[in-house]
Amino acid sequence: MLESRVQVEDQVLQLDPLHLQVFDGDLRVRGRADFNNPADATFRFAANARDLRWGGTAATGAPPSPVIEADGDFGLAGTLQAWALVGRATLQRAGEQATLQLDGRGNSERMRLQSLAVAMPTGMLDATGTVGWAPSLAWDVDARLAGFDPGYFASGWDGAVNGDIATTGRTRADGGLDVAVDVPDLGGRLRGRALDGRGQFAMHGAAPAGGTTRYEGELALALGGSRIEAQGEVGDRLDIDARFAPLQLADLLPDGAGILRGEVHLDGPRTAPDVRARLDGSGLRYGDWTAASLQVDGQLPWTGGGGVLDIDATGLDLGIALDRLQVDARGAVEDLQLQANASGDIGTLALAGDLARSGARWAGTLASLQLQPARGASWQLRAPAAYGWSTAGGALAARLDDACLASSAGGALCVDADWPRNGLAVTGQGLPLSLVAGYLPEPEAGRPWVLSGELALDAQLRPVGNGWSGQARLSSARGGLRTSERARTELVRYDDLLLTANFRPQGIEAELGAVLNDDGRIDARLATGWDAYSPLDGRLSLDTDELTWLELFSPDIVEPTGRLEARLSLGGTRDTPRLGGQAQLAGFSTEVPALAITLHNGTLRLDAAPDGSARIAGSVRSSSAAGNPDSGVLHIDGTLDWQGGDAPLQLDLRGTDVLVSDTRELRAIASPDLRVSYRAGQALELTGEVVVPEARIDLEGLDQGVSASPDVVVLDPLDPEAEPGAPLAMDLLVILGEDVRIDGFGLEGGLDGRVRILARPGRQMLARGSLDVSGEYTAYGQDLRITRGRLNWSDDPIADPFINLRAERVVGEVTAGVDVGGRASAPEAEVWANPATSQSEALAYLTLGRPLSSLTGSERGDVNAASAALTAGGSLLASQLGARIGLDDAGVMQSRALGGSVFGIGKQLSPRLYVSYGVSLLGTGQVLVLKYLLGRGFDIEIESSTLENRGSLNWRREK
Numbered sequence: 001m002l003e004s005r006v007q008v009e010d011q012v013l014q015l016d017p018l019h020l021q022v023f024d025g026d027l028r029v030r031g032r033a034d035f036n037n038p039a040d041a042t043f044r045f046a047a048n049a050r051d052l053r054w055g056g057t058a059a060t061g062a063p064p065s066p067v068i069e070a071d072g073d074f075g076l077a078g079t080l081q082a083w084a085l086v087g088r089a090t091l092q093r094a095g096e097q098a099t100l101q102l103d104g105r106g107n108s109e110r111m112r113l114q115s116l117a118v119a120m121p122t123g124m125l126d127a128t129g130t131v132g133w134a135p136s137l138a139w140d141v142d143a144r145l146a147g148f149d150p151g152y153f154a155s156g157w158d159g160a161v162n163g164d165i166a167t168t169g170r171t172r173a174d175g176g177l178d179v180a181v182d183v184p185d186l187g188g189r190l191r192g193r194a195l196d197g198r199g200q201f202a203m204h205g206a207a208p209a210g211g212t213t214r215y216e217g218e219l220a221l222a223l224g225g226s227r228i229e230a231q232g233e234v235g236d237r238l239d240i241d242a243r244f245a246p247l248q249l250a251d252l253l254p255d256g257a258g259i260l261r262g263e264v265h266l267d268g269p270r271t272a273p274d275v276r277a278r279l280d281g282s283g284l285r286y287g288d289w290t291a292a293s294l295q296v297d298g299q300l301p302w303t304g305g306g307g308v309l310d311i312d313a314t315g316l317d318l319g320i321a322l323d324r325l326q327v328d329a330r331g332a333v334e335d336l337q338l339q340a341n342a343s344g345d346i347g348t349l350a351l352a353g354d355l356a357r358s359g360a361r362w363a364g365t366l367a368s369l370q371l372q373p374a375r376g377a378s379w380q381l382r383a384p385a386a387y388g389w390s391t392a393g394g395a396l397a398a399r400l401d402d403a404c405l406a407s408s409a410g411g412a413l414c415v416d417a418d419w420p421r422n423g424l425a426v427t428g429q430g431l432p433l434s435l436v437a438g439y440l441p442e443p444e445a446g447r448p449w450v451l452s453g454e455l456a457l458d459a460q461l462r463p464v465g466n467g468w469s470g471q472a473r474l475s476s477a478r479g480g481l482r483t484s485e486r487a488r489t490e491l492v493r494y495d496d497l498l499l500t501a502n503f504r505p506q507g508i509e510a511e512l513g514a515v516l517n518d519d520g521r522i523d524a525r526l527a528t529g530w531d532a533y534s535p536l537d538g539r540l541s542l543d544t545d546e547l548t549w550l551e552l553f554s555p556d557i558v559e560p561t562g563r564l565e566a567r568l569s570l571g572g573t574r575d576t577p578r579l580g581g582q583a584q585l586a587g588f589s590t591e592v593p594a595l596a597i598t599l600h601n602g603t604l605r606l607d608a609a610p611d612g613s614a615r616i617a618g619s620v621r622s623s624s625a626a627g628n629p630d631s632g633v634l635h636i637d638g639t640l641d642w643q644g645g646d647a648p649l650q651l652d653l654r655g656t657d658v659l660v661s662d663t664r665e666l667r668a669i670a671s672p673d674l675r676v677s678y679r680a681g682q683a684l685e686l687t688g689e690v691v692v693p694e695a696r697i698d699l700e701g702l703d704q705g706v707s708a709s710p711d712v713v714v715l716d717p718l719d720p721e722a723e724p725g726a727p728l729a730m731d732l733l734v735i736l737g738e739d740v741r742i743d744g745f746g747l748e749g750g751l752d753g754r755v756r757i758l759a760r761p762g763r764q765m766l767a768r769g770s771l772d773v774s775g776e777y778t779a780y781g782q783d784l785r786i787t788r789g790r791l792n793w794s795d796d797p798i799a800d801p802f803i804n805l806r807a808e809r810v811v812g813e814v815t816a817g818v819d820v821g822g823r824a825s826a827p828e829a830e831v832w833a834n835p836a837t838s839q840s841e842a843l844a845y846l847t848l849g850r851p852l853s854s855l856t857g858s859e860r861g862d863v864n865a866a867s868a869a870l871t872a873g874g875s876l877l878a879s880q881l882g883a884r885i886g887l888d889d890a891g892v893m894q895s896r897a898l899g900g901s902v903f904g905i906g907k908q909l910s911p912r913l914y915v916s917y918g919v920s921l922l923g924t925g926q927v928l929v930l931k932y933l934l935g936r937g938f939d940i941e942i943e944s945s946t947l948e949n950r951g952s953l954n955w956r957r958e959k
Contacts, residue, residue: 002026011035015045025052025070044077049089055155065156065254066094080108091152096121098152109134113141122160123147136171147188156254159190177205193224193251212236212270224251232266238273240266249286258284262296272302272333275309290317302333321345333357336364347373363388366403375438377409397421409434411454423462423470431455433479450487453479453494467505467530474499481549492549493517507534520544528574536577538570547588556595562588568608579608588620595661596625604636614640616651624662631659631669638676649678657693668695674732683727683761693737699744727761736771749775749786757798767793767801777807782847784809784817791824800825809846816845895927895943 002019011034018029031045049072056067074087085104090097098120104111110132118125125148129141143165151158163186169179181201188195201217214235221228225248232240243263249256262279281294292315300307311327322344330337334357342349349371355364369381385403389396397419404414411430417423433451440449459472476497480490494514501510507529514522526538547560564585572578588602604618618636638651653674661668674688735754742751755769773789784807791801800823808817815834822828833842844851895904895918904918904927914931927945943950 022049023052023054023070026050027052031076039080041080042078043083045075047074047076047087048072055093057155066151066158068093068152068155072100074102082107085111093152093155098149116143118148118152120147120149120152122149123162137177138170140168142166150190157191159192159195160188161186161190161195162188172207174207174209176207176211177203179203179205190223191251191254195223197221197223224248226251234270236270238266238268238270240264244279249284253286256284256286258282258291260284260294268302274301275299275333277309288317288319291315298329300329300331300333303335305331305335307332345374347371360392361388361390369405371405373438377407377435377438379405379407379413382406382412407431407435411435413457420463423460426457426459428455428457431457433476447484450482450485451479452482452490453477461503464505467507468503469505470503472499472501472503483551489548491551493546516542516544517546517548520546526570532575533573536570536572536574540566540568540570540581542566542583550590556592557590557599558593560588560590562586562602571610572612578610578612579614580610582607585618591625593625594663596663597622597659597661598625606640612641616640622659624659626662632657632671634658634672648680649676651676653688665698666696668692668697683729686728686730686732689733689735691735691737692740695736695740697740697742697744699742699747728759729761730757730759730765732757742775747775747777749773749777749789753791755793755798758795765798766795767798768795769793773805782809782849784846787817796823803827809849811845811849814845816842818846895929895945 002021004019005014005016006018007014007016013033013035015029015031020027020029027047027049029045029047031043033041033043033045035041049070052070052072054068055065057065069092070089072087072089074085074089076083076085078084083106085102085106087102089100091100092098098118101115101117103115104113106112110130113127113129113131116125116127123146125143125145127141127143129139131139131141145161145163145165147160147162149159150161164184166182167180169177171177179202181199183197183199186195186197186199197220199217199219199221202215204214204216206213212235214233216233218231219228225246227245228243228247229245230240230242232238232242234240241263242265244260246259246261249258249260258281260279260281262277264279265276266273267276268274276299277296278298279294279296281291284291284294291313293313295312296309298307298309300309307330309327309329311325311329313325314323316322316325322342324341324343326341328339331354336355337353338355339352340350349369351366351369353364353366353368355362364387366381366385366387368384370378371380372378382404386401387399387403389398391397398417399419400415400417402414402416404412406412410432411428413428413431414426416425431454433453433455437448437451442448453476455474455476457472457474459470461468461470461472463469474497476494478493478495479497480493482490494516495518497514499510499512501508507527509527510525512522512524516522521541521543523541524539526536528534528536528538543563543565545561545563547562547564550560551557562585564583566581566583568579568581568583570577570579583606585602585604588604589598589600591598599620599622602618602620604616606614606616608614616636616638619633620636621633622631632655634653634655636651636653638649641648653672653676656671657669658671659668660670669692671691671693672688674686674690677685677687733754733756736752738750738752740751742749751771751773753769753771755767755771758766758768770793771791773786773791775786777784777786786805786807788804788806790804792804793801796802803820803822803824805820806817807820808815813835814837817832819830819832820827821830831839831842831846833845841851904916906914906916906929908914912933914929916929918927918929927943929944930942931939933939939954941952941954
């Protein structure tokens with residue numbers, strides 16, 4: 001109710017107005033009623049509805065249904081013995097409009113419905129009749145439909161329906177209500193489907209003094225591709241027959257799909273009917289429930305025996321996804337033998353048992369149960385277990401007698417229940433920790449964790465009021481965790497583990513204690529109640545100098561050492577917990593072999609505040625694993641707000657001249673000023689800058705690695721079950737100083753400049769800025785000086801900058817060089833000389849240091865190959881050049897003798913003889929290749945290079 005004014009004074013009711021929010025719109029009622037003469041009260045009210053809206057929802061996978069908007073004005077005026085109800089409403093949908101007009105006249109006992117008319121573009125509805133309420137409720141209303149569109153009232157049910165509907169109702173002498181609805185003929189279209197049907201429905205309501213409401217009816221309906229026939233009675237007994245020939249769920253259910261054929265029959269007492277069914281369905285869906293196929297066949301009486309009912313479903317999802325479910329039920333509902341099998345991504349389950357009823361009590365035996373999870377060990381019921389339940393007195397009581405499941409990995413878990421009187425008892429003996437290995441994320445693909453140790457469990461629990469009563473004890477003499485069977489040390493090791501819990505109606509008290517890694521210890525205590533507002537009282541004490549378990553969080557650190565001490569407290573309430581106390585890591589040291597550095601003198605301290613936040617501070621020094629002098633210190637400072645602040649975790653990393661790598665391939669010193677922020681469910685944020693004043697980069701060393709042979713095909717190189725890494729949002733400025741040197745692939749020089757790197761989850765990593773390149777480049781035995789070198793990014797992919805590079809050499813009075821420009825993904829090269837000359841002449845100076853006129857024939861071949869290598873920028877230009885001078889091949893080729901790519905030229909001298917010559921792109925030599933076709937798929941290939949000579953006999957078969 002919105003702001004309203006309602007007044008009752010001296011038997012007069014005044015509304016000025018009554019303001020309600022209905023269907024996202026406004027309804028205002030104004031008026032006055034005078035009851036000073038109760039036998040003939042006078043009244044006059046007006047109701048105005050504006051901007052009412054409904055509909056617009058969408059079934060799964062379907063477009064939203066149209067929104068319906070309605071405005072209306074209605075009036076009620078007169079006396080109790082003679083009054084009139086009139087009104088008009090407009091309903092709009094998808095640019096079209098329907099109108100509703102109401103005209104009724106009445107007195108203190110009944111109303112005569114003179115007209116209820118609805119008109120829309122497709123047709124109309126016209127209803128007349130009477131409705132009485134004194135001396136008892138009764139009505140008789142007839143409606144004629146001609147192109148009536150129900151979609152103006154029920155969004156998504158558009159149509160043009162023809163037919164007649166008659167309904168009557170009366171209150172019997174015993175107070176029960178009889179209702180009858182007769183639809184002799186329906187036609188037209190509904191939801192875009194042809195409609196044809198008829199039906200009758202009757203309800204005989206129970207009398208207030210007692211009895212059972214009885215329903216009866218029949219239906220014959222054809223809608224779209226569906227054909228449905230049903231008839232039956234529902235009362236003290238059921239007698240229902242339904243036939244689907246077929247039923248297409250989408251015809252009747254906007255959120256449905258699939259086809260169902262067959263018939264269903266229910267017969268017998270209302271609460272204990274016999275079932276007979278023969279159904280065949282495919283592609284079934286309703287909401288989130290799905291079944292790719294469904295077959296139900298057989299009959300199952302409620303009492304007696306002789307019934308057989310089989311259920312077989314595939315592609316099933318009823319909250320749990322199953323590939324297949326099979327149920328075989330025999331006997332009767334009250335004397336049932338059951339077998340069931342289920343399989344899916346979660347594993348497989350097979351069970352068998354029986355169930356019988358005696359009065360309000362159901363009892364049976366679970367004869368067998370086998371559970372094979374998709375991961376981890378399997379479980380099997382050791383011996384048949386009795387179970388049952390009762391609803392006597394309206395309360396549920398259940399029992400399960402000593403059901404023990406044995407694990408294929410060893411140990412057993414037993415459950416005994418008498419609920420709720422004696423509660424639940426659970427015992428476990430010899431349960432290996434390896435049972436959980438399959439559910440832990442693997443340290444490496446295909447290599448699960450190796451856990452050792454066994455657990456013993458003894459617990460009892462029963463409900464008491466709104467709480468629980470009982471106790472639990474979990475113990476283990478020893479256990480450990482290793483990354484593999486070959487691992488020599490355990491990352492985590494404990495002795496004398498004991499967890500106890502006492503459950504009381506007021507709350508729970510739990511204690512944990514264990515020896516960690518021989519000389520460490522962990523102790524914890526927690527006390528709280530069952531409600532969300534219950535206070536928390538907890539303590540955690542941890543002391544250990546064995547930190548090998550830190551390798552769990554990073555595969556790059558090896559044999560970490562130090563001492564971790566923690567004294568933490570837990571307060572507040574269950575829904576608003578608060579952390580207090582301190583934790584400190586001191587004397588931390590570890591090796592990082594991948595970077596050839598050692599981290600040492602590390603400290604990290606966490607101080608928890610009563611407001612739910614914590615302060616983090618620490619530092620660590622890095623030095624070379626080879627024993628070089630120490631570098632700078634990396635300082636860590638941050639906060640942790642685990643009660644849901646804007647940034648639960650923020651870390652600032654700052655340092656000056658910190659050694660970050662000291663390998664042969666990369667030695668780098670950096671001065672970072674970074675901020676790391678993490679919010680649950682969002683990307684990890686990295687912002688700030690890194691200054692690199694000094695670095696040595698060996699390009700050839702960084703490029704080394706093991707690659708597959710060209711004839712090796714890798715199938716599914718990615719682990720399909722591997723989850724993507726944590727998303728990263730980065731805005732990082734990298735500044736390279738004057739002492740950053742690069743060496744490799746003939747290049748010896750330096751890099752300096754600044755680049756801003758931008759990364760957003762799901763998008764390509766971009767860069768903005770430039771780097772200057774200087775130094776010398778050696779190729780084909782010649783030293784070229786880089787006189788201009790720059791890489792530019794303007795919000796471009798970081799791997800595809802714009803290149804602006806010039807390398808040159810001086811030969812006497814001639815300067816020859818090459819300019820490289822364009823993107824890194826498609827560079828363009830141009831050879832030049834000063835004084836200006838032809839490209840071939842410039843190439844001769846650039847590659848051999850002499851003019852073309854002084855070259856021998858073989859040297860001219862070298863110049864042609866160099867032309868391809870230096871000016872083509874790829875195979876396209878080289879192949880075009882080769883075609884112009886009559887060569888069959890010219891461009892990038894592979895040479896096994898030189899072990900890499902070459903720029904080469906080739907010519908088919910005869911149908912059987914092919915000769916090619918190539919120059920290594922890395923300047924490692926030249927190679928001459930001779931191929932001769934012997935016939936029947938055999939050929940001889942000889943390679944002669946400056947590194948080695950090779951020969952092979954090859955055979956190929958065309959498919």
